[in-house]
Ligand SMILES: O=C(O)CCC(=O)C(=O)O
């Protein structure tokens with residue numbers, strides 16, 4: 210079996226987002242946060258976030274949602290079979306065994322049950338429906354009292370945490386802090402609950418095969434170890450829960466936005482326990498369906514970035530700062546009405562310019578792997 214190492218200090222950094230939430234942001238603290246975030250996204254693609262707004266009780270409540278749901282009798286779960294939903298919302302049993310972003314690879318099935326909740330629209334919402342908004346399959350109140358209300362609250366809490374992170378990410382990319390949140394007002398997002406049975410460490414019985422996530426940002430709450438992250442030297446590292454933290458990884462869309470200067474890192478799940486079941490609640494957060502994903506100016510060489518900046522974002526000065534690695538003082542002018550919290554993260558890596566694409570189309574294309 211491949212060795213799994215978890216050296217101390219862990220290679221996955223912990224980043225405290227609380228400076229972003231402060232009523233009067235401390236510019237130096239925000240700058241430091243943006244810089245740490247930039248390094249984490251560039252070097253690892255995984256990070257733990259603290260100061261995200263959820264209490265430990267709320268974090269525990271996330272995985273408890275999974276426990277309660279999967280503890281239902283099989284017949285009640287099958288009644289919510291995702292095969293009945295045009296948006297593949299609802300329950301997938303152990304027999305389903307595949308990941309939505311990973312094409313069939315002929316390998317073993319994933320040993321997991323899952324339950325997917327997506328974004329609904331309230332009646333009377335004036336916005337045009339996106340192809341990825343629609344009804345969920347909810348467990349009936351009589352079967353699981355209070356579950357829907359708690360699940361909807363969890364989506365709200367995780368969306369708020371993701372939006373806070375997006376503000377940091379915008380600053381890390383030398384754009385105005387609302388660059389991503391202004392494109393995340395009615396997002397395409399999914400909350401997926403998982404139960405992974407113990408597999409006793411057998412390599413063939415994976416919980417989830419190695420993959421990258423196809424979307425923007427993924428937030429993970431977990432009640433037992435199991436997720437493993439492949440670092441750039443090829444080694445695998447366990448990423449267990451840390452008290453008070455959510456685990457976060459960037460998906461392919463984030464890497465694309467950063468012109469591949471940020472990592473969408475390969476990961477997998479193995480519940481190597483002999484006895485304990487693992488639960489996770491994973492929030493796959495994207496932007497609005499119609500938001501255009503285009504390489505951020507700060508990730509492009511000077512001049513190229515200026516053209517790309519026309520649609521919003523930093524500008525050629527910021528691009529020059531990162532592309533030239535000239536240091537942290539040449540900052541993007543980021544203001545959000547609450548004061549200037551400009552941050553420049555430095556870098557020196559020049560990215561690749563991808564053609565602009567609508568976020569929703571991008572995700573549908575990626576998910577198309579599953580159906581083609
Ligand atoms: O359950 C987890 O901890 C992560 C699952 C995962 O990586 C995924 O479904 O994309």
Ligand SMILES: [Fe+2]
Nearest residue numbers: 420421422476
């Ligand atoms: Fe994943």
